[in-house]
Amino acid sequence: MAAQVSxxxxxxxxxxxxxxxxxxxxxxxxxxxxxxxxxxxxTYTWNSFNIGTIMSQYGHHLRNTSIHLETIPNSPPQPINAEAGLRSRFDTYLIRHIRRAMQRSFQEFQASDQLGQRTALDFGEGNLACLKHGYTPDTAYFDPLLVAQTRPNRAPGDFKPSYKWSRDFENSPNPATERQFKQALSQVNFYMRQNNTRYGFLLTNRELVAIQKPDNTGRLLLSPQIPWEAQGNPAQPQMTVILALWYLGMLASDPQGSYLAGGLPA
Structure with a gap:
């Protein structure tokens, strides 16, 4: 029987x-x-997207909720040469852990009558949420109890190889590189606008950057870079990719904060 860990x-x-x-x-x-x-x-730094904020809001839940241990595979991954390869490695190494952690949290919230107005979301491929005019994000946070054709994507995500995007491109002296920085953001921004949602993310083979859209003016808040391979431990917790995407799911589950003014998307 698998060991239980926090x-x-x-x-x-x-x-x-x-x-x-x-x-x-x-x-x-x-x-x-x-x-x-x-x-x-x-673009501004989303300073509150950090381990301190998460532990302040969810530290008790994270330390006192148990889950069967399932380790991330440690087999050496094949290198990538395109976005399809990055999606495949994400599926191999990360998506199951994010889904299981979210499901375990929502189970605990429901059992302790702490779910409140949250929606118990699932996480998966972008086409598991409703697609608007044929545009498909790489990932979706969605309500699995709604019909697929109608359920909005609460926080769309997109994958980019590191040669196409990095947060470091933001301050590049090369105008073409800076343009590519904004071009990739504009794609996620468009998905967020389609779903009238506040949150999204970009993931490369080197880093995760969470995105908050405070309004529809084109301004974006970008989290600090979270290294793909980041790890920590309960004694000295670090911001890892799976922790960050779990937290983004918690943010997206709250309808009071996850949607922009104007209500839920049609």
Whole structure:
């Protein structure tokens, strides 16, 4: 029988490092007539997206909720050379742990009558939520009790190889690199606008950056970079990718904070 560990210990795991094969791939991000770098205004640091905030809000829950231990595979991953490879490695190393942690939290909230107005969300491929005009994010947080064609994506996510996007591109002296920084953000911003939601993220083979959209003016709050392979332990917890995506699910589960003014999306 699998050992029981705290949810905090479970979420302190990290995947092995991913390498990239250089094969002359384009460094340009997806373009569309519906969105572009021009849509993104000022970007700011989402300073409160950190381990201190999480432990202040959920420390008791994370330390006192148990879950069957399932370790992240430690087999050396194949390198990637495209977004499809990154999606595949995400599925291999991370998605199951994020889903299990979220499910365990919502079970505990329901059992202790602490769910309140939250929605017990699930997490998976972008096409598991409703698709608007054929645009499909890579991932979705969604209400599994709603019909797939109608359930909004509470926090759309997108994958980019590190040669296409990094938060470090934000301050590049090269205008083309800065444009690609905003181009990738504009894609997630568009998905967020479609779903009238406040949260989203970008994930590369090197880092996760959570995104908050305070309004529809093009301003975005970006979390500090969270390394792909980051790990910690309950004694010295660190912000890991699976902890950050679990926390994004907790934020997205609250309808009072997850949607922009105007109510729930149609």
């Amino acid at each position: 949810l905090l210990a479970y979420l302190q795991q990290g995947p092995p490092t991913l390498s990239v094969i250089s094969q002359g791939q384009t460094h340009d991000n997806t373009t569309s007539s519906k969105y572009g770098a021009r849509d993104i205004g000022e």
